[in-house]
Amino acid sequence: MEYRIDVNEDNTARVVFNGDITFSENVAFRQLLKDLSVKDLQSCVFDLSNVDMVDSAGLGMFLIAKEQADTGGWKLSVTGAQGHVASMLKLTKLSDLLQG
Amino acid sequence: MAETGSGSGFIPGRVAEVAEEVRAANILVVDDMPLMRTMIGSCLTKGGFSNISYAADGAEALAIIDQSMPDLVVLDLNMPKVSGYEVCRTLRSKPETVDLPILVQSASETAQERVQVFASGATDFVSKPINQPELLARVCMHLENKFLIHSLSDFQSRIQAELKMAREMQHSLLPDQKAVMSLEEFCGGTIEAFYKASFELGGDLWGCWPLGDDRVGLFVLDIAGHGVGAALNTFRVHATMARFEIFRDDPADFLTLLNTALQPAFPLGQFATMFYAVLNFKSGELIYAGAGAPRPIILSTDGDVRLLDSVGTPLGIIKSAEYENKYDRLDEGESLFCYSDVLTEAPEPDGKFLGEEGFVRFVSECELEGARVTLVERLLDQFYMRVPGALPDDLTAVAIHRAPDFAALSPDAREGRFIFQSRREAKKVASRLAAASTEPIGVAVGLMELFVNAIEHGCLGIGHDEKGKLLETGGMNAEILRRRALPEYADNYVCVDFKRDDAALRIAVKDPGRGFKYQAFVDDDAGHDKKHGRGITMAKGCFDEMTYHGCGNEVHVVHKING
Incomplete structure (x- = not known):
């Protein structure tokens, strides 16, 4: 998994992911959350268009991000999920929780 | 501030964690010159060592080591009787001293000699005249290495033993074979259940139990992530389930209560996906509730799939x-199949994964390859062929096969013939013939092995090696359809003749193929180790007699009707 953070002038951000988000990406994902925590964000969108695969640990990491957003007072949403990723979000109803 | 000097507890630059062990170490000083022994001894004493023994030559050194193993040897090279080189070689040839640190000290110091010293097994080298701080530093370093490696490997084997025990404890939460068998007897169906923990601890759990009014309950559960945290949580979930035993009749209530009880205890980012169903095995009524588990599959008698x-x-x-x-049905002859996500998500050698759609197709293809009650077993065999190596997560696969309503032969049918081309038709023939036996499941399993062989090998000319490759790549079904359309195979069919009397059911299966060298497979001692002979061995175990005829394209089986 790789990611790129784009922050706009109005303090909205977009994180573009590339590659699988699975258990083994846990360290990289925590680094991302750290990177986000030092920014003064209004909202952040996780762009999953280039992600083919997310496992249950990956979904857990989204939940941690969501918690961080709620605590930090910013909005988190996901976009662009397709195929396996979209079905996983739907199956676990996390798509409702992470709606824009 | 750290103290320095003789007898202090700590030397700067040394590892504090093993300082005590280092200081208590037993050091053997070997030198033929009394003055050298005294000098080295006093250097070590000043450095804080008190457990020092001495030997005046190689032979005495080896005798002392035999008696009481030192932690390190300071060894002179040139000594009477047995030289230092010889001592090194002897110690390295014995397993108990193969890694004993040996610090060699010698006056002559040519490059050639150094090579010889290390080649004979010395750990390190100090030159004479002895530089005391250097000797002390090297002694400490080698002792530290020794103790650190020991404590690391002790720690590692302890952790490994504990992980193994944790895996076994986790395994013990699952229904054992006895429980499964008694539930099978209770509900009249067949339960196939497989669980394999991943190398790391995982968080899968499944279970089944009898309920009143002809019902059974079945759940599968997967705690996100793996490792110790996930594994410990399976115990929490298991214990919590027991608390809500009286709510097992109602899947939605059961899940709601479990969630309410578990949510405060689950750390952020951890959760469990779950599916729980209650099946009435008399009426076929199925009530279930889901919490994000992979969508279970229902396979109809015709092999149709619904999720x-x-x-x-x-x-x-x-x-x-x-x-x-939610409400559904599981009719006679149908199967409910629940599985963990590793089956849809584990990467194949090309990096792709099956996904749900691919997995459903895979299940359908496996379904056609043999009797229904062996579906999960065959599916996992093929899965491991496609996804070799260790899996990234726990694997759970559980199926309930409701016993089919075998369309029995009419009681007065004493003999007859069936002709078929497809595996679907073969299944129907197998279940009708099985119904005339006293062990329908075993006979159906055995007949399907023979029928599938007659179709794929006999009618369509697919070789055993070829089949293995097709199963690995998932191309078996497509190949069967392709060959069926070719003129040389289009009209081939399997012919099955049966005869029955009060004592036995006799069945002959004949295909138009070239047969095979069957002798090697039907001999008791040869069949098992050949991978492609497994089906034959399995079929043989399902009948009282099995014989091949002709070029191997005809097989006769006998099932003795008892009682």
Whole structure:
């Protein structure tokens, strides 16, 4: 998994992911959350268009991000999920929780 | 500030964690010159060592080591009787001293000699005249290495033993074979259940139990992530389930209560996906509720697939989550198949993964390859061929096969013939003939092995090696359809003749193929180690007699009717 953070002038951000988000990406994902925590964000969108695969640990990491957003007072949403990723979000109803 | 000097507890630059062990170490000083022994001894004493023994030559050194193993040897090279080189070689040839640190000290110091010293097994080298601080530093370093490696490997083997025990304890939460068999007897169906923990600890759990009014309950559960945290949580979930035993009749209530109880205890980012169903095995009524588990599959008698709606918030995320009951049916001859996500998500050698759609197709293809009651076993065999190596997560696969309503032969049918081309038709023939036996499941399993062989090998000319490759790549079905359309195979069929009397059911299966060298496979001692002979060995075990005829394209089996 790789990611790129784009922050706009109005303090909205977009994180573009590339590659699988699975258990083994846990360290990289925590680094991302750290990177986000030092920014003064209004909202952040996780762009999953280039992600083919997310496992249950990956979904857990989204939940941690969501918690961080709620605590930090910013909005988190996901976009662009397709195929396996979209079905996983739907199956676990996390798509409702992470709606824009 | 750290103290320095003789007898202090700590030397700067040394590893504090093993300082005590280092200081208590037993050091053997070997030198033929009394003055040298005294000098080295006093250097070590000043450095804080008190457990020092001495030997005046190589032979005495070896005798002392035999008696009481030192932690390190300071060894002179040129000594009477047995030289230092010889001592090194002797110690390295014995398993108990193969890694004993040996610090060699010698006056002559040519490059050639150094090579010889290390080649004979010395750990390190100090030159004479002895530089005392250097000797002390090297002694400490080698002792530290020794103790650190020991404590690391002790730690590692302890952790490994504990992980193994944890895996076994986790395994013990699952229904054992006895429980499964008694439930099979209770509900009249067949339960196939497989569980394999991943190398790391995982968080899969499944279970089944009898309920009143002709019902059984079945759940599968997967705690996100793996490792010790996930594994410990399976115990929490298991214990919590026991608390809500009286609510097992109602899947939605059961999940709602479990979630409410578990949510506060689950750490952030951890959750459990779950599916729980209650099946009435008399009426076929199925009530279930889902919490985001992979969608279970129902296979009809004709092999049609439908997926159950297990959408739901996983347990442990939102305290107020609610779950609803959904209704379906599991009719006679149908199967309910639940599985963990590793089956859809594990990467194949090309990096791709099956996904749900691919997995459903895979299940359908496996379904056609043999009797229904061996579906999961065959599916996993093929899965491991496609996804070799260790899996990234726990694997759970559980199926309930409701016993088919065998369309029995009419009681007065004493003999007859069936002709078929497809595996679907073969299944129907197998279940009708099986119904005339006293062990329908075993006979159906055995006949399907023979029928599938007659179709694929006999009618379509697919070789055993070829089949293995097709199964690995998942191209078996496409190949069967392709060959069926070719003129040389289009009209081939399997012919099955049966005769029955009060004592036995005799069945002959004949195909138009070239047969095979069957002798090697039907001999008792040869069949098992040949991978492609497994089907034959399995079939043989299902009948009282099995014989091949002709070029191997005809097989006769006898099932003795008892009582």
